[in-house]
Amino acid sequence: MPEQPRSRRQTRAAILTHLLQSGGSFRPPLAKAVRLSEASLSRILFDLKAEGLIEEVRRPAPYVGGPTGLVSLDGSVALAALELNSQWLTLGVGSLSGEMHYTERLPLPKKPAMETVGRLFHEALGLLRDWTRRRRITLAQIGITIPGLGRLSEFGNPIIPCDVEQIGDMVAELFADVPVAFTNSVVAHATFHRCRTEDYPFSDAHLFVFVGQGVAGTWMGDPIEEDALQPVELGHMVFGTGGPRCRCGHHGCVEAYTSLPALAELLRVGEAELLQLGSEWVTTIPLTSRMRQELHQRLFRLGLAIGNTLNVKPCRGVVVSGWPSLLSEADRKAVIDGIDACLLGGRTLAQVSLAFVPPSTGNDPQAALAFAAFCLASRGGMPAASTEAA
Ligand SMILES: [Zn+2]
Known part of the structure; x- marks a missing residue:
């Protein structure tokens, strides 16, 4: 069956998600993995580099034909992660490769209710805004994970009572231009394993x-x-x-x-x-x-x-x-x-x-960070609202 033509977003997504999952790649195997000619890959890498999404280090390749560039995700891209579990709301700022620059853990009340969890998110988002503002850091993506967040209704029936729509509004107010994505904890842990497990x-x-x-x-x-x-x-x-x-x-x-x-x-x-x-x-x-x-x-x-x-x-x-x-x-x-x-x-x-x-619990907010990285990579590093024909 002939392959479907890919849109520009999808081609960029193929490159970025491959780099996310591999941790970095030389140009020839990268071109092969994402099914592009080296010339086409070159053009797209030029754009991605100019946008600050990837970096390339000249390094002798481990095969005949080197030296060439080792392409990896740019270490300066900052992502925010918020991960809710039965004990804490953990927030953090980290890189596409999983390096954590900042984390904070806010304890959940013994019997969490919609209101108290909402207040906790408000406090966490305030800390996040202050931390990023002081360092003049612009976030590229925010990933938020909530246990049991349902697939039937977008914001349905989480295990810990919380109003996801209200939390979304708080994010929009404090981080107006930053794309935000919610998911359930299992999807986030799956993403973590896929992106970070060697x-x-x-x-x-x-x-x-x-x-x-x-x-x-x-x-x-x-x-x-x-x-x-x-x-x-x-x-x-x-x-x-x-x-x-x-x-x-x-x-x-x-x-x-x-x-x-x-x-x-x-x-x-x-x-x-x-x-x-x-x-x-x-x-x-x-x-x-x-x-x-x-x-x-x-x-x-x-x-x-x-x-x-x-x-x-x-x-x-x-x-x-x-x-x-x-x-x-x-x-x-x-x-x-x-x-x-x-x-x-x-x-x-x-x-x-x-x-x-192995289980990946107890490392929060690493799963939310991996999910944020995946969201950014899978939309090809392009604005969230961007729609385009294939
Ligand atoms: Zn059941």
Whole structure:
């Protein structure tokens, strides 16, 4: 099938997202990766450099034909990140490559309400404005992540009560010309892994599944397309109406069996204690054989949920991040068995490969920063409102 012609925005997006995900590239492999002649690439790089989005260092290439320029994203582009979780609102300013220049953490009240969360955002945005103003820094993008931000209505039903529209208005008031994008935490963590994990397992379309406070996924598509990141609510697949109650109000959702709170209950530890142990829990908390059996059953259900998702929308790759990634290969096999048990034709016939990546929680606002970087790169570094024909 002949390829669709790309618009100028898409060609620039292909270059910038490739640089974001690779961390930098010499010209010949970059031209190949984004399917451009070196002459065409040269013209676009000239523009991107003039706009301060990329930089190029003359460096001997590690192959015949060097020296050439090592192209990377410009380190002086400043992005702002705000990441909300059940404990804090963390704000920060950082670079396209993930370097943090400033972070501040504001604690959430014990029982957050729409109003108090709104005030917290107001305080955070004020700090951000003061910090950037003092240093005469102009932000290129603001990325904001909110747990459970829904896909059904743009601003629907977050897990922590907050009025996203109102927060959007505050941003518009304080940072009039800066593009702002909201997403849910899982989409942001998926973006973080794709942009910052060395040797990330997939470069083409795949499903990213995160198992933490909740269970959710993201379809990771072609970064130059509008629908490059799409939330998938696979955590609320119901496995028996007599099962444990889920925070969504239903009973027996896969999330009610496999989220961190459910895991804490199974391990008979407090959720806070489990969070504090982080990845250490695997070696610190002893499992009875009954616990392990139950754990395998739950992981099997997680596998079923993933397999069912792939039955609906097939794709070749799945990345699982979160607590299951910390388990031994023998324990994780239950996830694979679950996928095999429901995926039509099984995993081998469907040619699905599965990779586990470590959880990325506790590093906020790195996920929001990666999301901001992705937003800027995927719109080709062009103004947010710019619309153009292909
Ligand atoms: Zn549910």
